[in-house]
Amino acid sequence: MVEKDGILWKLLGREHKEIYRRRWYKFKSNPLSVLGLGIVATVVFSAILAPYIIPYPESVGLYMNFTEAFQPPSLKHPFGTDSYGRDIFSRTIYGFRYSLLLATVVLSIVVVPGTILGMIAGYYRDTKIETAIMRLTDIFLGVPPLILALAIASVLSPNLINSMFAITLMWWPWYTRLAYSSTSAVVNEPFVKAAQLIGAGLKHILFNEIAPNIMSSILTKVTLDVGWVILIGASLSFLGLGAQPPTPDLGTMVAEGAKYLPYYWWPTIFPAMAIVYIILGFNLLGDGIRDALSSD
Amino acid sequence: MSEILKVISLTKHFKSSVGIVHAVDDISFSIEEGKTIGLVGESGSGKSTTGHMIAGIYPPTRGKIIFDGVDISVDANKRPLSVKKKIGMVFQDPSTSLNPRQTIEDIISLPLKVHMRITNYAEMRKTVRELLEKVQLPPDFMNRYPRDLGGGERQLVAIARALASEPTLIILDEPTSALDVSVQAKIITTLLKLQKEMGLTYIFITHDLSLMRNVADKVAIMYLGKIYEMADTQNFFEEPLHPYTMMLISSIPTLTDEEEKIKPRGIESLGEIPSAVNPPKGCRFHTRCPFAREECKTNEPKGEKIDGGRIVFCHFWREIKYKLTTNAPEKI
Numbered sequence: 001m002v003e004k005d006g007i008l009w010k011l012l013g014r015e016h017k018e019i020y021r022r023r024w025y026k027f028k029s030n031p032l033s034v035l036g037l038g039i040v041a042t043v044v045f046s047a048i049l050a051p052y053i054i055p056y057p058e059s060v061g062l063y064m065n066f067t068e069a070f071q072p073p074s075l076k077h078p079f080g081t082d083s084y085g086r087d088i089f090s091r092t093i094y095g096f097r098y099s100l101l102l103a104t105v106v107l108s109i110v111v112v113p114g115t116i117l118g119m120i121a122g123y124y125r126d127t128k129i130e131t132a133i134m135r136l137t138d139i140f141l142g143v144p145p146l147i148l149a150l151a152i153a154s155v156l157s158p159n160l161i162n163s164m165f166a167i168t169l170m171w172w173p174w175y176t177r178l179a180y181s182s183t184s185a186v187v188n189e190p191f192v193k194a195a196q197l198i199g200a201g202l203k204h205i206l207f208n209e210i211a212p213n214i215m216s217s218i219l220t221k222v223t224l225d226v227g228w229v230i231l232i233g234a235s236l237s238f239l240g241l242g243a244q245p246p247t248p249d250l251g252t253m254v255a256e257g258a259k260y261l262p263y264y265w266w267p268t269i270f271p272a273m274a275i276v277y278i279i280l281g282f283n284l285l286g287d288g289i290r291d292a293l294s295s296d
Numbered sequence: 297m298s299e300i301l302k303v304i305s306l307t308k309h310f311k312s313s314v315g316i317v318h319a320v321d322d323i324s325f326s327i328e329e330g331k332t333i334g335l336v337g338e339s340g341s342g343k344s345t346t347g348h349m350i351a352g353i354y355p356p357t358r359g360k361i362i363f364d365g366v367d368i369s370v371d372a373n374k375r376p377l378s379v380k381k382k383i384g385m386v387f388q389d390p391s392t393s394l395n396p397r398q399t400i401e402d403i404i405s406l407p408l409k410v411h412m413r414i415t416n417y418a419e420m421r422k423t424v425r426e427l428l429e430k431v432q433l434p435p436d437f438m439n440r441y442p443r444d445l446g447g448g449e450r451q452l453v454a455i456a457r458a459l460a461s462e463p464t465l466i467i468l469d470e471p472t473s474a475l476d477v478s479v480q481a482k483i484i485t486t487l488l489k490l491q492k493e494m495g496l497t498y499i500f501i502t503h504d505l506s507l508m509r510n511v512a513d514k515v516a517i518m519y520l521g522k523i524y525e526m527a528d529t530q531n532f533f534e535e536p537l538h539p540y541t542m543m544l545i546s547s548i549p550t551l552t553d554e555e556e557k558i559k560p561r562g563i564e565s566l567g568e569i570p571s572a573v574n575p576p577k578g579c580r581f582h583t584r585c586p587f588a589r590e591e592c593k594t595n596e597p598k599g600e601k602i603d604g605g606r607i608v609f610c611h612f613w614r615e616i617k618y619k620l621t622t623n624a625p626e627k628i
Contacts, residue, residue, distance in 0.1 A: 190393035194454075197351055197372050198407045198461070199380040212397035 023292040033288020039281025047096035059086035060094045062246045070264050080266035082257065088267055091248035092274045098160065098249045099278055102233040103226045106167045114175025115218055119206050121176065122183025134180065137173035145170055146235055153241040160249070163242040167232055171225075178221055182214035216293035224286035227279035234275050250275050300497050301350070301465060302326040306359035308345050308521075315573045319345040321521040322359070327514075329464070332491070332498040334512030334529070336505060336544070338569050342521040344388075347467045347501045351385040363465070381411040384458030384466040389474040390450035394442040400453050401438035404428070407460040427456040431486055448479030452486065459490065467499045472507065484511060505548050509533055514605075517541050520572055520580040527606040537608045539585050539616060579611070587616050 027033050051057060068085035071077050079088035121133040140148070152166035186192065187210065195209050236242040237251025245252055250271045257267030308320040320342040327333045335343040349356050350363075352372030361369045363383065368375050387393035394403055404424045408414045414423060425435040431452040442450055451471060458466050468487070472480040488511065490496060500511055508515055509529060516526040517540065525538040536542045550556050567584040570576055576583050582592040589612070597609045610616070 190387045190389070191395040193353055194385065194387065194393050194457070195395075195406060197353065197380065197383075197385050198457075199372070199377050199410045200406055204406070208398070208402070209395055213395070 027288050027292040030288055030291065032284050033291070036281050036284025036286075036288055039277060040285050043096050043278050043281060044100065046093050047100050050094045050097055054087075054090035054093050056087035056090040059090040060248050070260070070267075073266055079270040082253075082267040083260065083264075088253075088270050091253060092250065092271050094248045095250040095253060095271060095274060096278070098243060098247065099230045099233065099275075102160070102164055102167070103229040105164050106171060106229050106233075107222055107225060109168050110171045111175055111218065111222060114172035115179040115214075116206075117172075118176035118179025118181075119183045119210055119214070122180045123187055123202075123206060123210070125184060125187065133176065137176045137180075140170060140173040141177065143170075146232060149232060149236060150239065150241065153236055158241045158244060160243040160247065163233060163236045166236070166241075167229060171229065174225075175218065175221070178217060179214060182217050183210055186210050186213045220286060220290040220293060223282060223289050227282035227286070230275065230278055230282075298329055299326045300329040300364060301499075302360075302362040303346075303350070304360045304362070306346065306349060306361065307357045308342070308349055308354070309357045312573070317572050318521050318575050319572060320349070320356075321575070323516075323518070323521075323523045324359075325516055325523065325526060327465075327497055327499065329497055330491070330495045331513040332500050332511055334508040334515040335499065335501045335518060336503065336508055336515060337518035338503060340520070340569050340572060341518040342572070343501045343503075343518050344469055345521075346518070347385075347469050347499055350465075350499060351383060351467045352380070377411070381461045382464050384461065384463035386451070386454050386458050386466060386468045386471045388470040390447065390454045391442065391474070393454055394450055394457075396442055398441075399438065400424075400428070400440055400442070400445075403442075403453060404438070404457050404460055407457060411461040423460075427460055428453075430459065430490070431456045446479070447475045448482055451475060451479075451483055455483075455486065455490070459494075462494075463496070465497045465499070467501070469501045470503070471500075473502065473504065480507075487511070505544060517544070520569060520575050522580055522609070523607075524581065524609045525607065527608075528604060531604060531606060537602070537606070537613045537617060538610050539587055539613075540581050542620075543584075579609075587612060 027037075046053065054060070063084065063086055065085035068077075068081050069083055071081040071085075073080045077087050077089065079092060082088055082091075117133055117137075121130045124130050143151075148170045149163070149166040152169060153163050156162040156165070192205060192209050195205050200209070233242060234249075234251030234254070237249045238255045240255065243249035243252050245256060253271040254268055254275070257264070257269075257271065261268055303326065304324050305322050306320060306324070307322050310317040310319055323342075323346065325333065335346060337343045348354060350361055352368070352370070352375055355371045355374075356369050359369065360367055363379060366376075366379060368379055372380060401421065401424050404427055405414075405420050408420060408423055412423070414420050421438070424438050428435050428437055433449060433452050433456070437445065437449070437453070442453070445453065455471075471487070472483050475483065484507070487498070491498060498511070500508070502508055512529050514526065515529050515532045516523045517532075517538065518524070519540050525532070525536070525541050527537075532541065533545060536545055570580075570583055576593075578594045579585070579588070579592040579597050582588040585592065591611055595611065597611050599607045599609050600613070601607055
């Protein structure tokens with residue numbers, strides 16, 4: 001038995017097996033959701049196992065073999081080779097690691113504080129606390145996301161850590177906004193009133209009464225956001241503000257290869273398709289999770 | 297018997313986009329320990345607002361609520377914990393007053409944690425089990441979720457939660473109106489049994505007059521935020537004095553001739569409750585009162601105390617009573 005007061009336990013609720021079974025049934029009844037899950041699974045597994053499964057591990061780093069440069073796709077090099085003669089298939093698979101690392105780091109930093117801020121704002125509706133938090137998020141949301149990340153990343157020196165920092169800084173308001181609107185919908189429910197009348201503390205009301213009721217929308221957004229964070233990260237890298245060569249980051253690879261278009265198309269098209277593949281997978285998965293969770 | 301709760305000139309005005317809503321205006325009453333007071337009225341009469349102020353959902357605009365000699369005219373988070381422990385509340389609809397994401401055990405254990413200082417897990421489960429037994433629910437319900445229960449069972453869980461802190465006063469805000477008729481009786485008998493066993497005081501809010509007759513010791517009838525008549529239940533039904541009371545009692549559907557006979561005659565329900573944003577001047581009931589005169593439109597009636605702790609707020613109640621009992625005309 002799981003520890004009774006564990007935080008995850010509280011948030012997800014000790015729901016019946018039957019509810020999970022019903023959600024899973026709903027999820028798998030949509031073939032697109034299953035396709036999304038399949039794509040995400042391949043991405044995650046190949047990212048984790050990348051060092052062991054890529055055919056040319058040396059291609060990942062600063063490696064040059066000009067005799068092999070610009071080889072078109074073949075059995076030996078499924079995605080061809082780039083201007084330095086590196087295997088693009090190996091680099092693309094390895095690139096999944098950076099994409100997932102970026103999304104994981106950004107979202108794991110952003111989700112919890114963003115959600116808590118939103119819950120506080122929603123709980124203290126019509127007070128100065130709400131005004132302060134929500135106007136601050138408005139300021140961040142008022143600037144187009146890519147422009148804000150560009151501004152931050154260009155002030156700092158261009159590398160992977162700073163682009164993560166830039167995306168983190170512009171991403172939390174979305175969770176604050178979502179948690180705020182979900183909390184506002186829940187906070188006037190009689191069960192919250194009942195807890196207040198009993199004399200429960202703020203911590204209990206936010207985490208035991210409200211949080212379990214807004215978790216499904218937050219979880220759905222997290223899955224959908226993985227794709228978007230990767231896309232923004234790739235855009236920053238493409239503009240030269242993210243990971244720097246020779247790092248096999250997908251956005252960086254697209255930018256490098258773009259110089260040789262249209263004749264040598266494979267250094268650009270394959271990493272770009274990999275980006276599309278990841279984002280498509282997470283979006284389909286996110287849609288499926290949303291549908292499955294909204295059934296109860 | 298001592299007075300456990302006293303309400304003095306209680307007033308609640310809400311600001312809204314169309315003006316100030318006079319939800320409750322200057323009402324006073326008191327309850328003795330172990331008794332039930334019924335607040336009756338149409339929707340919009342302010343009966344729920346009164347209950348919510350006593351429970352502490354929002355503070356009164358003016359006036360005082362004295363509970364056990366302590367002034368509690370503030371909202372719940374400003375009240376001392378000892379007061380919150382002593383006042384329980386049961387909401388109208390148990391499908392929204394129980395958190396859908398918590399088990400019955402979680403729901404009932406909250407007041408135990410806050411007020412009874414139970415931290416031991418085994419002791420907590422034992423107490424929750426006892427509480428469920430007290431409201432005649434099987435103890436294995438504690439591992440279920442509200443959605444697994446029927447409406448009546450949910451309401452019993454809400455009652456068990458209200459009992460958990462061992463309160464003396466429980467506010468019952470239309471506890472049966474969201475339920476099927478078939479389970480209403482069970483809720484009411486359970487409530488009455490608990491009252492007898494634990495000496496509870498109830499504030500029973502309802503629009504159902506026949507239900508009121510079975511549960512309340514004293515009835516206060518509310519109209520547009522004001523109390524217009526207050527009497528012991530028996531007097532209230534057998535000899536209503538205020539024209540509004542007569543109107544309500546005469547609108548109870550009856551089955552037998554016997555029941556029909558004891559209904560007040562010569563008064564029919566007409567019109568609907570006016571807006572509380574701009575309540576009528578003078579007696580607020582004059583727009584619907586068949587006996588209204590010029591005086592009613594300008595002067596607010598003062599409460600007149602009659603024997604037996606009865607209070608009626610009407611300028612002409614003696615005349616109306618005389619008229620109705622001597623002539624007993626079909627219509628006036």
